[in-house]
Amino acid sequence: MRGRWGVPLPKGRRTVVVTGASGGVGRATARAFAARGDRVALLARGREGLAGAADEVQRAGGEALVVPVDMADAKAVDDAAQRVADVFGHIDVWVNDAFAGVFAPFTEITPDEFRRVTEVTYLGYVFGTRAALRHMLPRDRGTIVQVGSALAYRGIPLQSAYCGAKHAIQGFNESLRCELLHARSGVRTTMVQLPAVNTPQFDWVLSRMPGQARPVAPVYQPEVAARAIVHAASHGRRREYWVGGSTAATLIANAVVPGLLDRYLARTGFDSQQDRGGHGGPPNLWAPVDGPHGRDHGAHGRFDDQSIARSPQDWISRNRGRMGAGLVVGGLGAAVTAGLRRVKAHG
Template sequence: MVGVFGEFLTTDPGDFERATQVNYFGFVNGTRAALKRMVPRDSGHIIQIGSALAHRGIPLQAAYCASKHAITGFTESVTTELIHNKSKVRVSQVDMPAMNTIQFNWVKSQLPHHPQPVPTIFQPETCARAVADVADHPRRRSWIGEPTVMTVLGNRFVAPFLDVYLAKTGYSGQQAPDKTEPMLPTNLYEPVAGDQGSRGIFSDQAKETSPQIWYTQHRGVSYAAAAGALVGGIAALAAGLKAKR
């Protein structure tokens, strides 16, 4: 992905279009290339990397948020076509929280301070394991991390509140005045030379896991435990009622 941090009206139209070409049409063309091979053999699994921002736009990232929203609609359309054609090809979308990737070192930014992901931040390896789990156990959609769940549900039920909240906090929440490391050259129009690694500069606050992420990767255990607790509760209730008699 590529990024353009800044208000919409001060973002160069060419930069906005380029970010859309990479972040959205990269998914479209990649999916087309994969399906041309998967559909004829009636087998395969495509995993689209979505985002909490595929469900809720935030200030200073209009191009990125719009692209992620578009990916969701595109994925839903393709899924319905595959179902209509009774294809065995699977499509999944994994919506990610903020990640401590190198992304925030080479985005094109108009901000006065170093750009940062909106906390809570997770290490990229944590999210990669979630994708691997979806590859092993295909499911239509996965929300990774409590912030993603709260963002998706919050936008469904209290969107006007989020408008005001993000207007007040979204600017400062995406800047890190304490990070003084120089930015890398922007990758908006061409790759940055060399291997920059997977982790960014926010390891001091990035989380390795969370209860929600553990749950998404251990649903069978969680369901069994819930079922056991339910049976135990019913048994205890029955025993109590029997004792009263």
């Protein structure tokens, strides 16, 4: 049986923490958990976005708790987790999604900017995971979902700080997963690798490109990501989920012909990440952009007319047990063939 937003209804109510919940994928994910009737703690900096997210959670059927926090502050993250436990009693699911980014060649990113992206995007996940474990390990239960990206495996130009942080999350999560398995812990960790998503980040990211920042097509709606994250939270034994055919094609092509992909991205990666003319609003690297006189940006960016609302590959990933090994292999083989043809065509 399924509720609103296409997510399965739960057997029991859970307490879920979502970081980066004020906008984009985090916002859509909070809404999807709420549609199951879950209690959702919303962690982010932007107060207008948090207020909007809380309203959506309540209207979707969940219970909301707003906890303003900068994920780069380890003490503040610990305090936020304790606040959730004090109000809701425990934490069942922790979703790490908060991030920051800079769109610019590496040589044009200052050390302070690079450090800030790393502290929010990578260390924010580390601090969030540590805070979650402090509450999950004594109960010997819980699931931590790391929201990743195809860029956790495949670096692209103009996003060196973000790609570096996502690669670091990948390695950190694998190490932690091994430790939990060694301890035979009931706590699970899994990672969801996302494609390009239609979120407001491209309007508030710090950019030094001549055009306005944009995601590399194909672009998916944040609800596609949210469905995968909610599913991963209930199936934490899986080490990883790939969302979107473009993610599968990119990761497999990178494993097979990484050098060819380097040359392809060197040729296409600059133009494909910017629109001609104009720039976004003020960047949110150092402070939220929806301050006391700002606005709530919601989950969607400006690419609704270009975005994909459904992903057959994501459905296969979430239902691979039903599909059978042969069909999965066949689908991945098609993704590999398509990805390699695309790479070679531009090589």
